[in-house]
Amino acid sequence: MLGIRRIGKTSLVKVTLNELHDYVTLTINLGRLGSKKSYPMESFSRLFLEGAMEVLRKYTFAGRVSKIIANRLGVNPEDILELNWAKVGVKLREFKTEDVNEVIRALNSIAKDNKKELVVFIDEVQNVKKVKGFDMGSFLHDIYEWCENTIVIVSGSFIGVAEEVLNQVEEERPFYGRRFFRIKLERFDENKSREFLRRGFEEEGVKVDEKIIDEAVKLFDGIPGWLALFGRSYSYSVKHSHPIDVKVVVKEAAKQVSKEFTGFLINSNSPKRYAEIILSLSRLGNRASLTEIRDVMNSLYRENIGDSRLYELLGTLVSYGFVLKAGKGKYSLPNDVPTRLGLKHSAKMWLRKMT
Numbered sequence: 001m002l003g004i005r006r007i008g009k010t011s012l013v014k015v016t017l018n019e020l021h022d023y024v025t026l027t028i029n030l031g032r033l034g035s036k037k038s039y040p041m042e043s044f045s046r047l048f049l050e051g052a053m054e055v056l057r058k059y060t061f062a063g064r065v066s067k068i069i070a071n072r073l074g075v076n077p078e079d080i081l082e083l084n085w086a087k088v089g090v091k092l093r094e095f096k097t098e099d100v101n102e103v104i105r106a107l108n109s110i111a112k113d114n115k116k117e118l119v120v121f122i123d124e125v126q127n128v129k130k131v132k133g134f135d136m137g138s139f140l141h142d143i144y145e146w147c148e149n150t151i152v153i154v155s156g157s158f159i160g161v162a163e164e165v166l167n168q169v170e171e172e173r174p175f176y177g178r179r180f181f182r183i184k185l186e187r188f189d190e191n192k193s194r195e196f197l198r199r200g201f202e203e204e205g206v207k208v209d210e211k212i213i214d215e216a217v218k219l220f221d222g223i224p225g226w227l228a229l230f231g232r233s234y235s236y237s238v239k240h241s242h243p244i245d246v247k248v249v250v251k252e253a254a255k256q257v258s259k260e261f262t263g264f265l266i267n268s269n270s271p272k273r274y275a276e277i278i279l280s281l282s283r284l285g286n287r288a289s290l291t292e293i294r295d296v297m298n299s300l301y302r303e304n305i306g307d308s309r310l311y312e313l314l315g316t317l318v319s320y321g322f323v324l325k326a327g328k329g330k331y332s333l334p335n336d337v338p339t340r341l342g343l344k345h346s347a348k349m350w351l352r353k354m355t
């Protein structure tokens, strides 16, 4: 399940699986890793155990899994069930990919005994790249070899990076004859955006001018997360009798993007150049060819960047979704206003900090 941030991947998987009662879902939410460059296996194990505990709380029949985990770690099952990190935390260092798989094998057979299928949902899968010591290839192969009753769903917001992770696993050890489905979630079109807002406001019993809805539809470019944020903030403000301007929500949203892009810059090897690319693109009317970007960078920022290096940097920005390929050799900034503003703001701050 691929799609940019806030397009609704997590919601879609959760809502769907919640409604289907024949599935037990174990979520490993890698979106909860922070913005650092790397994390130890322990961080992964922690998220895995949190997901596993959610399953145990929801399905009493899965209870004996806590004993397996406790055994493996050498702690009491109660400490596991209560996620007592003071006791469990220090032992986590010994929890490896094989142990994760052992737990999944157990859940697989317990689910089967209860006539359900197990779904392992790895949210924001591109973040496995940051986890040192977790072996994605052997993790998936173990499931494919031993867990016939299990389905794996992964989501990725940085589409190019997520694909790279999955392709690498496939290249190292192919999954012969296994079936993969690739779903790409796209943004709402204008009608769907309008319908989404209208229905939301109707449910909230809030009256909204058609003009305001039109404005929001244009600014947020069909991204459900922004539309939902706007809907919530606007309803709240109307109910407290001080209707806010759409721009206030745009600014709030832009702040989130700015934070995300700054996180990306901090971990990258060429933050200055990435920032310059964003600002050059913006200056070129948000859409330009590689040579146009190169010329602006070299004159405006006194860079001396060559085409192949710029091509490489643009490729990285594209795989993170900060820049889009616009066809005919052109690159562009994303179309929604919050993302444009947020990227520009973050890039400006970065360059200012450097001087």
Ligand SMILES: Nc1ncnc2c1ncn2[C@@H]1O[C@H](COP(=O)(O)OP(=O)(O)O)[C@@H](O)[C@H]1O
Pocket: 003, 004, 005, 006, 007, 008, 009, 010, 011, 012, 157, 224, 225, 226, 228
């Ligand atoms: N189809 C939808 N209907 C209503 N709200 C949605 C829908 N899709 C997403 N949202 C809202 O948008 C926000 C972002 O969605 P999320 O699933 O977290 O996106 P992603 O996982 O792709 O980053 C959430 O607050 C969610 O409530």
Ligand SMILES: [Mg+2]
Pocket: 009, 010, 011, 031, 123
């Ligand atoms: Mg998500």
